[in-house]
Amino acid sequence: MTTLHLVRQSAFNSNDxxxxxxxxxxxxxxxxxxxxxxxxxxxxxxQTLIEQPELAVKVIQSHAQARAxxxxxxxxxxxxxDLVSLTFTHEKVITWQ
Amino acid sequence: xxxFTEQETSEVAKTAEILNTTKTLALINSKAPFxxxxxxxxxxxxxxxxxxxxxxxxxxxxxxxxQLIDQQDGSLISVxxxxxxxxxxxxxxxxxxxxxxxxxxxxxxxxxxxxxxVQVLTAKDFALQLSQxxxxxxx
Amino acid sequence: MKKLAVVVTTPPYSNLTITAIEYVEAALxxxxxxxxxxxxxxxxxxxxxxxxxASDEYQxxxxxxxxxxxxxxPLHICITAAEKRGITCEEVLDDNDAKSENLNDIFTVSGLxxxxxxxxxxxxxxQF
Numbered sequence: 001m002t003t004l005h006l007v008r009q010s011a012f013n014s015n016d017x018x019x020x021x022x023x024x025x026x027x028x029x030x031x032x033x034x035x036x037x038x039x040x041x042x043x044x045x046x047q048t049l050i051e052q053p054e055l056a057v058k059v060i061q062s063h064a065q066a067r068a069x070x071x072x073x074x075x076x077x078x079x080x081x082d083l084v085s086l087t088f089t090h091e092k093v094i095t096w097q
Numbered sequence: 098x099x100x101f102t103e104q105e106t107s108e109v110a111k112t113a114e115i116l117n118t119t120k121t122l123a124l125i126n127s128k129a130p131f132x133x134x135x136x137x138x139x140x141x142x143x144x145x146x147x148x149x150x151x152x153x154x155x156x157x158x159x160x161x162x163x164q165l166i167d168q169q170d171g172s173l174i175s176v177x178x179x180x181x182x183x184x185x186x187x188x189x190x191x192x193x194x195x196x197x198x199x200x201x202x203x204x205x206x207x208x209x210x211x212x213x214x215v216q217v218l219t220a221k222d223f224a225l226q227l228s229q230x231x232x233x234x235x236x
Numbered sequence: 237m238k239k240l241a242v243v244v245t246t247p248p249y250s251n252l253t254i255t256a257i258e259y260v261e262a263a264l265x266x267x268x269x270x271x272x273x274x275x276x277x278x279x280x281x282x283x284x285x286x287x288x289x290a291s292d293e294y295q296x297x298x299x300x301x302x303x304x305x306x307x308x309x310p311l312h313i314c315i316t317a318a319e320k321r322g323i324t325c326e327e328v329l330d331d332n333d334a335k336s337e338n339l340n341d342i343f344t345v346s347g348l349x350x351x352x353x354x355x356x357x358x359x360x361x362x363q364f
Contacts (some may be wrong), residue, residue, distance in 0.1 A: 001228045006362075008252065019127065019159050022199065023224035034255055063255075080255075084262045087360050088238055094125070094233045095363040097252075122355060138277055141316075145348040151356070232361040234243065 003028045004090035006083075007036040008097040016096040017044055026054040029086060031078070037064040040071055049074045058086075120152040120193075123230035126161035130180055131171055136164050137179040139236035144182075147189035154193035154230060155186075156223065162200045165210040183212045197223050240270045241358035243351070244279035248287055248296040253279075256364035257299045264307050272310040272354050273300075275343070280317035283343040297340065304342045312346035312354075313339070 005024055011017035017039055024030060030048075032039050037059055039045050048055060049072075059069075061077040071077045078086075087093055124143050128135040146153040157165055164180060171178035186194065194215045201208070201217065208217055218226065227233060240263055246252040263270050275282055282296065289295060303309045315325070324334040325345050339345065355361055 003228070008255075015159050016127075022158075022197070022220045023227060025224055034252055080258045081262045081266070083259060084266055084268065087240070087263075087362060088268075092231065092233060093360060093362045094227075095235060097235070097363075134277070138317075142348060142351065146352055146355075149349065149352045151352060232355050232358070234361070234363055 001025075002090045004086050004093045005030045006033055006093060006095045006097075007031070007039065008034040008095065010035045010038040011042045011044055012038065017042065020094075020096045021048060024055055026052060029056040029058065029090060031083060031086065032057070032059040032064075032075075033083075034060075034063055035067075037067050037069045040064065040069050040075055045075075058082075119231045120154060120229055121231050122146050122151060122153045123156055123227050123233045124153060125156045125158055125227075125233060125235040126164055127159045127235055129160040129163040130169070131174065131176050135236040136161075139234075140179055140182060142234065142236075143191060144185075144189060147191050150190075153191055154195065154226065155191065156195045156197075156227065158197040158200050158223070160200075160204075162196055162204065162206060165196060165212065165215060166206055167209045167211045169211065180211065186212065187214070193226070195223060195226055237359060238268050239357055239359045240268050241354040241361050242270065242273045243361065243363040244273055244275050244282070245277040246364065247278045247281040249289055249293075250278075251294075252364065253282070253296050254294055257296060257303075259362070259364070260303065260309070261299070264303065264309070270307070270309055271357055272312055272350070274312045274314065274346070274351050274354055276314045276317050276348075276351070278321070280313050280323060281321050283311075283313040283318055283340050284321070284323045285338045285340045301342050311343045312350045313343045314351075315345050315347055318345075 005020050007017050007020055009016045058076045058078045059071055064071055124139050126139050130136045143153050169180055195218050196215055198217050198219055242260055244256050260270060300311060304311055323339055324332055324337050325339040326337045329337055
């Protein structure tokens, strides 16, 4: 029962990430897309990386780079092509926008 | 010579199981009513799926929980009060209505809703119910 | 059996739409069966023939047009969402007292019922 969560907004401005993390379970994957790239430095993400290491956190490389966000080691930078693949290695996709 | 490999058969069976036994759609409502159209847009989707006899469940989280509280009156701000349509959920066979307990607590809201049959869930149970659905849309 | 349906809720001039288009393009290039794109809420604006985006900016409509012709990708517009945003098709001209129709014909006039159909057939439904 794995879910792919797509988060698109900055958590400094929106509750989406918090709501997502409330219901994401281990073995799910969280992908930071568009303005959610700013979340690489957000306390919620930092906390999640420490407390829920089984929850994979990824970011779209080009989206992060466009915004001059450096991806920490614990977050994997991926492409849109990878995102498509992830769509089918998880059972469903929830977009938080 | 078998038509399908054992793995292919098992994958097909698994997919068939998902398609046949899971509920069709979970709609997560995350926005307050009135100021934007997300609540109404979400309701329109719910009613269409229900009228096509698809099983649809409604989830309310974050500011979305405001759509359920009692004593609201959109007419005071010249808004067509789509919330009144919630009373038709039973008629449409929309049976499962879930609200996130934490979201209520954060907003100091009581369990006083303008419709019956609302299930207040912990985050864990909210997630569990979501997982029973084939697709999820969030408005 | 990978069948993908996509819902687009953002307007053509938004960077958020570029993400959706790139996702659909990537899926098609991987040979995935994208059974349809459903345009809802502000996504319906994509069907307005009169949309004019500055020529040095990303041309969302050109991308949809290319995908539509190259892959026969069905592009469904929710007509109710479209009408309130000023997009009119031939069939509702008189009803809406509209001056002229302006629906880009690469888009199919649909309703939410189409979303039900797409959800039924799709193994994955992704919202943008």
